[in-house]
Amino acid sequence: MTKKRSEALDNDANRSGSVEKACRILKAMTDPSNQRLTDIAAHCGMGKSTVMRILDTLISEGLVLRDPETKRYCLGPEMARIGASAREKVDWRDVGRASLMRLADEFQDMVILAVLNGVETVCVDFQKGSYPIQANFQELGSRRTLGVGSGGVAVLAAMSESERETALRLVRPRLARYPLITDSLLRDRVDAAIRNGHAVLLDVVVEHMGGIAVAVLAPNGRPLAALSIAALSDRIQSREAELAASLKKEAAAIGARLAEQDWGPTASVGL
Structure with a gap:
């Protein structure tokens, strides 16, 4: 395997890992008890610095909001729009x-x-x-x-x-x-x-x-x-x-x- 090919695979794996962590964070936040950084990180089994970095990206995309006074996080308007087009297969x-x-x-x-x-x-x-x-x-x-x-x-x-x-x-x-x-x-x-x-x-x-x-x-x-x-x-x-x-x-x-x-x-x- 060439060096460039190896580096490309490593980058793909890193991106995949980041997406997986972001999904895990978003799912955790559907639980009303997971609004603080500490609670989200503990629920996901991830470090707070990693969770904060991913939350910052999700905020920039409108998927998450952060209250500047309480420092609590909640799902953002883009999540509502995504959810409106999805439905459970079973009621x-x-x-x-x-x-x-x-x-x-x-x-x-x-x-x-x-x-x-x-x-x-x-x-x-x-x-x-x-x-x-x-x-x-x-x-x-x-x-x-x-x-x-x-x-x-x-x-x-x-x-x-x-x-x-x-x-x-x-x-x-x-x-x-x-x-x-x-x-x-x-x-x-x-x-x-x-x-x-x-x-x-x-x-x-x-x-x-x-x-x-x-x-x-x-x-x-x-x-x-x-x-x-x-x-x-x-x-x-x-x-x-x-x-x-x-x-x-x-x-x-x-x-x-x-x-x-x-x-x-x-x-x-x-x-």
């Missing part, structure tokens, strides 16, 4: 709403439907229950790195072994902001989810709170999403078998509705 609210309402009515706790995207899940719908203490740390558009929450653990457990190992390697840098989620703990929770068919993760993201979840599968058996219930840890522990049975039933119902729409894309570990 997740349509396929999942009935299941979320039934579960919230039965157990009185927060029910969440989150779709797999790369090594994250994105909340596409939720339903609050009637119990006085609700888990309010997710909203529409919230993103969670796989393993940060029971939904991500359920998705990891439903992956093939090779895909799961790739995902675990990719999420490791992002877990620094969650000191209680160690590699050994995450693998232990995934192994338990594989054995039991449902995932439980308690007291590691929010004290005294946790979740129980199952994966929503495509017709080919690959995970597309996670259906979870978030609640006080003791409410999950005292009703685990009952919660798991109802979650599995409703996840299967959502999977059946997806199959009826003849929509079966496979999720990618990407990023």
Whole structure:
């Protein structure tokens, strides 16, 4: 290979890496909790100087705005124009709403439907229950790195072994902001989810709170999403078998509705 050819390939790789990082930053910013530079960098598992440099470029293109007083970032007008011409292949609210309402009515706790995207899940719908203490740390558009929450653990457990190992390697840098989620703990929770068919993760993201979840599968058996219930840890522990049975039933119902729409894309570990 000639020197010029080698340099050209290196430049292509650098450009590709920059585009990948920019995409990761933009996706992180769809979560309302990621508005500060520190939060965006931590979510993406990237250095603050790198994130700031990319944000400056995105600002110049109108894709991102920065408030000069609060120093917070938000998606810009160009993102709205891009979004206006895009649409989901599936109306997740349509396929999942009935299941979320039934579960919230039965157990009185927060029910969440989150779709797999790369090594994250994105909340596409939720339903609050009637119990006085609700888990309010997710909203529409919230993103969670796989393993940060029971939904991500359920998705990891439903992956093939090779895909799961790739995902675990990719999420490791992002877990620094969650000191209680160690590699050994995450693998232990995934192994338990594989054995039991449902995932439980308690007291590691929010004290005294946790979740129980199952994966929503495509017709080919690959995970597309996670259906979870978030609640006080003791409410999950005292009703685990009952919660798991109802979650599995409703996840299967959502999977059946997806199959009826003849929509079966496979999720990618990407990023």
